[in-house]
Every structure is written in structure tokens, then in C-alpha cells.
Amino acid sequence: MTTPTPTTPPTLVVLDMAGTTVADDGLVEWAFSRAAEELGVEPGSPDHQEKLDHVRATMGESKITVFRTLFGTEERARRANAAFERAYAGLLDSGACTPLPGAADAIGQLRSAGRTVVLTTGFSRTTQDAILAALGWRDIADLTLCPADAGRGRPYPDMVLTALLRTGTESVRDIAVAGDTAYDMLSGVRAGATHVLGSVAELPALLEGTAG
Known part of the structure; x- marks a missing residue:
């Protein structure tokens, strides 16, 4: 700090x-994994691990900026961001935050x-x-x-x-x-x-x- x-x-x-x-307790990583899966990134694959490593390295950065780097196009980045927000909202609804x-x-x-x-x-x-x-x-x-x-x-x-x-x-x-x-x-x-x-x-x- x-x-x-x-x-x-x-x-x-x-x-x-x-x-x-x-x-946090890993909530960001879990929500990202759900979002990446929606965009066709297979859980446990090298691609998934590489993207997850980038998410960990850029914690604190704007999430849409992270997704632009990871998914290349604005359309895919926005899809990933929307999926991330849905997943994170589910965690909030479950009382995980x-x-x-x-x-x-x-x-x-x-x-x-x-x-x-x-x-x-x-x-x-x-x-x-x-x-x-x-x-x-x-x-x-x-x-x-x-x-x-x-x-x-x-x-x-x-x-x-x-x-x-x-x-x-x-x-x-x-x-x-x-x-x-x-x-x-x-x-x-x-x-x-x-x-x-x-x-x-x-x-x-x-x-x-x-x-x-």
C-alpha cells in the first residue's frame, strides 16, 4: 500500500x-475463467493458463483493458467483459464478497x-x-x-x-x-x-x- x-x-x-x-479470495480469477470458457478457451489448456497468468500480473488494471489485450478484437473483449461481469455478479449474489x-x-x-x-x-x-x-x-x-x-x-x-x-x-x-x-x-x-x-x-x- x-x-x-x-x-x-x-x-x-x-x-x-x-x-x-x-x-478477493480468487473471485477475479474464477470469474475470468468462466468468461474465458464462454469465449472458447478450454479450462486447463496452455492458452487458458497463459491468459490467467496475464490476469494475475495485471491485477488492478481496468478489466476491459485486460480483455482487449487477451482477446484481440473489441467485439471479443466486450463479450469477455460482459461474461466476466455476469460471473462476478453471481458470486455477489451468493454472498462470496x-x-x-x-x-x-x-x-x-x-x-x-x-x-x-x-x-x-x-x-x-x-x-x-x-x-x-x-x-x-x-x-x-x-x-x-x-x-x-x-x-x-x-x-x-x-x-x-x-x-x-x-x-x-x-x-x-x-x-x-x-x-x-x-x-x-x-x-x-x-x-x-x-x-x-x-x-x-x-x-x-x-x-x-x-x-x-
């Missing part, structure tokens, strides 16, 4: 969802301390809203953003910078960013963040320390 250098108390906290505040321990409390502490919290994701708006609804998190953050809201997803800093613009935050030096994947880290660093944490639950205490 990344946060800004502790020289200015952050007023804006941008948090990833799956893997950072929301438990849960918050990570301490995540909701951490978000509450951050907001109680007067900080603005924004949740970001590599999923589409449809899937992001479904996750928020499944967890009862529709009002947990001040703002939620997906790649389509910003123009580009991770590893670009666009969602972080969009969060800055939409919340009226004065400077990138006022932002803390937290995520669990290499792409989360890269987008945070590109937006000016540089600190490592073990869990999002540690974030409120760290930010209180920067204010001291």
Missing part, C-alpha cells in the same frame, strides 16, 4: 477496493477525522456498484470511481487525479493512496505517493502520525 511522504497531513484518501478494502477485516472501521475513522475518502476500482461501474450494494457500502465513502470515470485506469494516475479534482483537494501533496497490487502501487507513485503498509487497517494511525 502507498501513502504520501509524511510532510503534509493528507486530506484526501484514495482506497482500492478488491484486495485492499474488499476480500466480504469486506476485509478492519476496512470499514478504517474508512469510518478516516472520515471522522475530517478526511475525504474515495474508493476506486479496476472493475466497471456496474460491478463496482454491485459490490457496494452487496456490502451495504453505498454511503461508506465520499466518492467512488471506476476507470470510465477518469478516462484511463491503473497503472495511470488518472483515477487519483480525478478524485483530487472532484473533491476540490488543493494539491497532490494532500493525497494518500492505498492499494494491494503492483498496478495500485504504480498509479499511487505516479500521483506522488511513497509509503508501504501491511493493511488498510493501519492507515488511520499512520495518517494521524503525519499530522503530529
